Amino acid sequence: MNTQLNPKTENFKRKYYNTVAIDDWNDWRWQLKRKQQSSEDFSRFLTLTNDEKEGLESSTTRLNVSVTPYYASLIDPENPQDPVRKTVIPTVKELEINEDTEYLDPLAEDSNSPVPGIVHRYPDRVLFITTDFCPVYCRYCTRSRIVGGKANFKINLNQWQIGINYIAQHSEIRDVLISGGDPLIYSDSQLHWLLENIRKIPHVEIIRIGTKIPFVLPQRITTELVEMIKEFHPVYMSLHVLHPNEITYESSYACSLLTNAGIPLGSQTVLLKGVNDTVSTIKTLMHNLLMIRVKPYYLLQCDPVFGTGHFRTSIDKGVDIIRGLRGHTSGYAVPHYIIDLPEGGGKVSIDPEYLNSHQGNAYEFTNYLGTTGYKYSDSG
C-alpha cells in the first residue's frame, strides 16, 4: 500500500485529521465515510463566501454535495477562485436555470435508453449506467438528473442483469462503456461479477470504465482491484480529469497501478470557464497526463444542463485552445475537442480551420504559427 502523501494533503491531514492513522486515511472506505457535504463541514477548513454558503444551503435539492477529505485537501482555503473548489462547492449561480438553452437531460439519454441504465445511441457501442453514486459530485454533471440517488429506475443486480441481457441479445455491440455515477465505488467482488458477465458475451470486444476516482479517491485503486480487472482484458479506462492540481503523488501512483496492469488510460476533460479555459492550463494538464501515461482523449464542451451557465465557455474558446496546442506541442498531447450535441445528436469533434482556399487541385493552408500561403497540389 502507498503510504506517502503529497505536501498539500499532508499539511491538511496534520491540521484537521492529525489523530487519524495513515492506514485509515489511505483506506477508501474511510475517505467515503468522512465525505464533506454541508456548510458546517466545509466551514471547518474553508472561508466560505456568502455565495457558497447560499449555494450549499439550497443546492442539495438539485444535485448532492460530496467531497472526500483527500480531494478537499487540494483546495486553497482562502481562494474562492481555486479551480478544484469551483467545481465541487456549489454557489448561488447554479440555482440560475435558463429554460431556453438548458436541459434536464441535455443529451436525451433517457429517450435512447431501451432498458434501464443502457444508453444505446451509436450503432456498435453502449453506455451502461451501473450506479448513481459518486464520491465527489461535480457541479456541472451531465447526469445531475440521475446521480446522488435521483435515477428514475432502480439500480440493483436485477437492473445489471437486464442490461447484460440486452448487450448479449445485440450482437452489433462490440464496445461497452461502464459508467454512472462512478462505477469504481463498488467492491472488488461486485465489479468482478459485472466484468465477468460482460466479458462472457462473445461479441463484446472491448470494455471501458469511465471514472473520476483516480483523482478524487485515489485510495480506491489498489493492487487487488487492478489484479482483478486485468483478468478481463482488454479493459480501457476513461479518466475524468480537469486541472493540473488534481495530479498529485497519490493520483499518479493510482494511475501507475492501472497502467502497470495493462489498462490503457485516456483522459476526458470538461472545459470550464474560470477553471481550466486557457491554453496554458490545458497544455500543462495534457503534459502532466502524458507523464503519468494517460493519453489525452477528449476536451469536452460543458453540456447545457440546468444551472451550468456560469461554467460554459464559447466554442471559439475551445477552438483557440486546440489551435494553441496543435503543432506547438506533441501531437500526443492534443485531445479532440468535442461537443456532445443536444437532443441525442451524438459527439462531433471541432478543429481549427487550417485550409484557406481550394481551387481545383490547388489548396492553400495556414500553418500552426498562423503563417498563410502554404500550397499543396492535390495529385491523389
Ligand SMILES: *Cc1c(COP(=O)(O)O)cnc(C)c1O
Ligand atoms: C460518449 C458516449 C459513448 C462513447 O463515445 P466514444 O466517442 O466512442 O468515446 C458511447 N455512448 C454514449 C451514449 C456516449 O454518450
Ligand code: SF4
Ligand atoms: S464524476 Fe462524473 S457522474 Fe459523477 S458527478 Fe462528476 S461528472 Fe457526474
